[in-house]
Amino acid sequence: MRKFMSAALVLAICVFTVLFSGSNVEAAVKVAPYTVLVYMVGSDLESNGGAATDDLIEMAAVGSTKNVNILVETGGTKKWNLPMISNKVNQRWLVQKENIKLLKNDLGNRSMGKQSTLQDFLVWGIKNYPAKKYAVVFWDHGAGAKGFGYDENNSGNDPTLSIKEINGALKAATAASKQKFELVGFDACLMGNIETATGIMDYASYMVASEELEPGHGWEYTSALQALNKKPTATGAEFGKAIADGYKKQATSQGTVNQITLSVVNLAKVSAVNTAFENFIKKASNDIKDPQRITAVSKARVKAEDYGDAGAHGGTTDMADIYDIAYNLKSIYQTEANQLMKSIKACITYKVTSDTKPNANGLSVYFPCKDKESFKDNLKEYQNTGYSKNYQKFLATYVDGILKDTTPIQLIQADPKAGGGDSNSLFSVQIAPEDIADINELYSVLAMPCDEEGNTIMYLGMNKDVELDPITGIVKENFTGTWTTLGGQIVSMYIDEIIDDNYVTYSIPAKLNGESVDIKVLYSEEYPEGIVLGAWKGIDEKTGMPDKDIIKICTGDEIIPQYYYYGVTDDLGGYVNGYVDGEAIKVGDELKLEVVELPEADYLYGFYMTDTAQNSSTSEFVTFNIKDGYITVKN
Template structure:
């Protein structure tokens, strides 16, 4: 079943925040303070235990998730509450958060500490002082120490923090200017550990957003047998560590596929349970609707990269033949299932589901057998996957293909990855072709009159999306405020015309005119039949924090159902991705987002909350007409190169 997703329009796309509090770990378990009486459980002796069936290493980069929300501590409680086994070693490294808590399970997060889980306690083994957890040496030192101190038949590694897919992993509050751990840095760490100890992992898992990418899988293939990760942002409490490690204790020799299935199934079950509880306690939407998780056989990833070479060569040749070809390829990319959609304009993940992308290009006639071979290789490599209702088409591995941010800088960074040369060459050629062309959008609305908009649109790079907006002037010349807006045309690969009634189909949120953007059109199976479902986004501030409220409408229905929100801050400099936060209550205070737009630069200047706030209530979005408009009406078109053009005021009388 296909899923067609169209891109965010300019306002939502450009102002959505970068860092959403990522709730990766769940609460649970109890703390045993140990014989020493310290929260760290006291120092254990340094004698190495005999070889076990499995040693699991957990690399907990605390970051703001711990300092602001205690998320790592909450999950460590869950971990120590799990059933233990003498045949399973569980070792943990913590750090990277600007936090000290004398009563906490970990009393000091500002230094890098090593622990072992023993007798229901977190036993402190070493305090290494301050060290950057995003540097490859810190990770390799941990793996080498754990391998030598806790030998086992099988080794597994869990990486915990923010994730950014191809852009890397983790943030360290103690080293705020440090970049995320890149994939090359991660490879260096694992290669060093392998060289010094011979260690090979049977599974590497990420309790972090967006790490189930083809590039990550390819990077880790020399060092592990399986990858367990999510294509999409992770909501809620992430993995269910209590279930995972209790299951492993009950069967220490379980193979990595079974271990990965338990991670996957318990993760999905936990999200469902917590969503049920949140809705029962007054939350207006579920957090488990768009989750994904997959287990990939890394020995089969080479077949994917081999299939990518002719696939990429064919696409590169096709795209560079003409602007029309480039635009048709860009359109198929826009319509492909995408992940990490709520990243900031500066740090967009731009990850597309590889299986779906290959299928779309084959169906569109852009690729031949090369697309089918890529799709088949992906489905063969992903040995287990489970998706939420809003992500049923996801095939288990994503890949970077720029859509919302086309810059030479991004393709240059991507070129540094140890990945398919042909595919990296495609990305470079694709971005370079767009960069060398002169984007041109012309919009003629002169034939509009009364309540009827008649627009002729010419765009060298197609018409990606379009909207009609109510605006008012500001004290700054050339800058207008956007008071309300609605989509009027999305996803055409060619130029053309748009005709619509200007007084009809405006959106009202709890009785107030709002700016609404079309986020996605997708095909889903509903009651045994394929139906198109549209997702709409409304920019608001919830309790003074910028959010996008997401509503859905099934084709043929007038009902708009609230399904969740994306929450975030308006500024950040790190490249990891945000997380969905669907927990909104009826008593939360909501203010519509007011966008200031520069007509000269054709860009968003700022986003501020309106002065009037209201209770979320039931969050009702309705589509109604307007009898009169005293503000200006303007149309905006965005092309597939991410260039936008807003018009002068459109003649109207109603």
Template sequence: MTVNSNIMKAEEGCKMKRKLLVLIVVLTMIMALTGCSDDIGGVSTHTNKGLDTSLKRSTDMVVDTNGTLNIQRLARTETTKMGASGTWTIFVYMCGSDLESEEGLATMDLQEMLDASKSDKLKFIVQTGGSNAWDNDLVNDSRMQRFVIQNQEIEEVDDTSLSNMGSAETLADFLVWGVENYPAEKMGLVFWNHGGGSITGVCFDEQNDSDSLSLIEIENALTSVCPNMTDSFEFIGFDACLMGTLETANVIAPHARYMYSSEELEPGYGWDYKAIANYIGANPTASGADLGVVVVDSFYDACVAIDSGDEVTLSCIDLSKIDALVYAFNDVAETMYHSTDNTAILSGMVKGITSAENYGGNNKSEGYTNMVDLGSILKNVSVNVAGTDQVLSALKDCVTYMKNGTNKSDSNGLAIYYPLSIQGSEELSIFKDVCVSPYYMSFVDKMVYASDTNGTFDNYSDVDWLGADSIYWNDSYVAVAGADYWSNLDDSATADYNFSEEETAISFSVPPALNAEGMYGFTIAPDTLNYVDAVYCDVFVDSGDGETLIELGLDDNITSDWSTGSFEDNFTGYWVALPDGQPLASYIVEQGDNYNIYTSPIMLNDVETNLRIRLDYVSEEEYTIKIIGAWDGIDEETGQSAKEITKLKKGDIITPMYYSYNLSNDEEGMYIGDEYVFDNDPVLYEELLAEGDYYYSFQIDDIFGSSLYTDFEIFSLDADGGIYFYEE
């Protein structure tokens, strides 16, 4: 039975009933959501059912005068099942967004729920909204609707005025209504939409300027419904990208037994709801851990079936183990924080973090999520930091089941925020309220401070995060911590090119110049070599006006000697190009042991996106280059992540795009190349660039998040591939 066939039956008056359910949400709940009430949830018509309501948030991270972390969580003194034995209700908060209006993916998942085997043990309770259009005749994009799906039937049970799906009040209203009317022995909650990670959250409503639910808003809504429940949710899941983070798990830990979530992107098809429903129907007494295996396996199998399995991650997290993980991590974070004054150890730690598995792009072309795998970080910093084994063990205990693709082999189940590229004070201000460790917050804050002081920690104070007057995890604190140096980030956020050595922690013993062999290179001063995180080459071509340069991208194809700090160009005049010879502006996404993944800004069928490219090394001399697909990246304004890498089809039109830089006024722009029609062959080659003059610079990244560009050297490329540098 299809969604549309159900709609037709409704129009004929068969099996379709509309119930107008009136729910009075009292003022105290709204006050709690806005921080005006001291009671958790501010619940109204229900008793508190054994809850300790002394906390303002359902989790409180308290730092005592010795800097010791104490986790206090909302908890029940006793639990009582809310429904008959073996019954399940899964609440689906379905914010359709462009996933539905452009691709009909929400409708597909509604159909999967309908296609499941009949069972009296399971109900899906779905709230729809947040989309400009729906790909079926049942859901109205101008109304907020609620549906019950059971036994291959869909019944609309509520229809109200449209509300913002990115609002805590909307979520709380749905949950209070849902647990009141459809309680069960085991209940689950699914957030269906785009995700952006710990900073930007989930459920971006395209009818409300892509407003999303932050982690704090999710916590507020869950806290509001908690007194209406005598038991926790069996699971809370995120059918969305990038929400598999420690910050997310820590926020929802008081409210559920298990969390299902992905560290990386989720292909648009998302979870297999038919497989989930069929399993529950056949195994109604299953636990959240048992169901987690089915959610993970069916999702992974579906991704493999559409050739998207290599990038997949999905995990089932035991939330009862989160406290042990957070305490262990805080101990390691304390060591990290106190090691910042030792530049050698600090350098090793930061390089371990920046080289760890990360998610969602984190590059100039696609944007930044700053989500990094926690386990990968711990493994990489273990040489310099004691205690990582205990954290890794605690992490392993949390992850009851997981699967990841071959390109995500160092994924360990939960990511954590680290500012690979600091996006401004607002991002850090959000992080301070969800960071799981005061010492980790101090570590991040201290690194931000050093980015503003060119690598020095002089006059840094940690009083905001540690000690008797700590504002860590403190709702009463409104102003931005570290106001001076955090706000300076906003002033420099758009400055991609920094040619001033005075504005970084790096200095040279041999300044950038041509050597006697005609090679362009430099040597880092020994006392600042530890401050260097990475070195890349950056190649530009003159647009023809003598002052505007078109960037061809960043690459790691340079000659490096980290023991001496000497770096030299290894440019051959060849660049990755489309089959018609147009070079692709390429930026590194990921560096593996035997592969690199690049991204290139393009228009695909006249829509701006990014082309993902994979280079595999067969040997030192042999490699292959193939197109993976197109990915829209991270929305600069909202932080919303596109949900999948789209496979190209024969006949697709690829138009290369290039960032530009004006030498006269430092303005940046964008150049557009020529259209190329994709012939369904994903193989690319490095081609000799056109004869002419090119500008070559090194980008030197320091461990504090700043980048230094060396002065340009101009080289001439002749028709035979000969390269001649000359100074101007």
């Protein structure tokens, strides 16, 4: 849902379009308690939905006052929804009450992914609108340790700001002002990480950022700016808390509160986190050449809370909560893990979390896990963050160990009718004894044959209805002959994340009003029947940026479930694969998830597992038939 401009604001906008188009207005002003500088890279968030416009309207609901100057640089999008903002050149604005006033119109088309563009804006703002305290807000996409923003007008001309470039611009700006920024905030996905916090800690007192993706509405600026005007002496911690509280309130009203994280980081205490992290890594670095210890570290990483995963359509940012990683390894590195967890708690002054991310403790870190094919390339890119050389060496050693292990889990195929010695089990496999301790993930797989020969199959997805005997290695099913429907239609379900069995999130591949998405679903103690959180477009293959917008599914929307298929086409190993569409679902007043008995048909059942080196294995499929409520194994 998007906010709409009031008639007064539209009128004011049109008036200033006439008065200030093509002009450059810079006026000396008195020293204010605060100047807030918003670096607004419109990108596709504006051109495809007007999200930047929405937030400008929220800012203009308060406007600049004697206490707070609000300055904005706009650029980086092919289309602005406000008629006076140009998509051809960068512009600078003073946000006023129910209005925005053009200050500079001669900047040209500068890439907002260049350090020089950001640096010039910050230095200009500090010089022309001096204040006792400064805050800067970065508005756009975020990609974790890979950086911030994507200028769609300059896709071939350095469209993204790296952490190093952000640091360089902040350094120059603080030299100009002779003081640190009171607050640096990222109204963007995934920027609540240790790499960013470390990069800016010398140039700011507090950071506000999200570990996880942000919903499309982002921050709620009206209440945050009202709070700042009410207390213009506010510290960055107090201003940050107002931002976080407004963000949560808006997310609650828009139905996205189950998906949010936001933390207020005391940057003065980041050094202590880094010292504790270095000690933790030093201890682990001595161990990861040992196969048993690298197994323990890998399992701890897999269990840690992840951010920015793209679900059924693939892709991942490999960002994970640092505290959660330490917690999962405290039985091995007790002293180091406890000190790291303690330092993180002391560093986070305030945070908001959600049902889907209960273990978001405030700071994430890049730790390779799922994107195995890109590990080497990503590590090379990671060097550009400038973060800890010791951690980079640790990751290089860890990745080398993971990549050297290319042997998948070995299976001893049990008699499916015997159930591995358990008459109550229809389907089972047995893992080779030497591989039992190496299991990281273990799920069941349900599919359907598309032809009599079984050459092509269609997947219905994965579930966690499996049980592993850690002594014998026998994996047994707990299959009930039921599956999940959405809007009355059986859908394909893929597990995103399992957190202590209390929270399980799934992705359902689908088309929403014609666009490919993953529909995000949560099962938890609060929602035992499941709840639809919304839809997500995933990670853009061209830009590498995760989509910011968790799309709210509304009455009247059309959902077409999709099912992945795979088939062998000839004796030489040729194959076909892709997605096939199901029947359209017209969303009514309520979009329900229900568990129903599977229709009478032939099905395929198997087991999917990964080891600590992220090698995957899928068992042989067992064919079974459901008829008259009975499950009959056919082979």
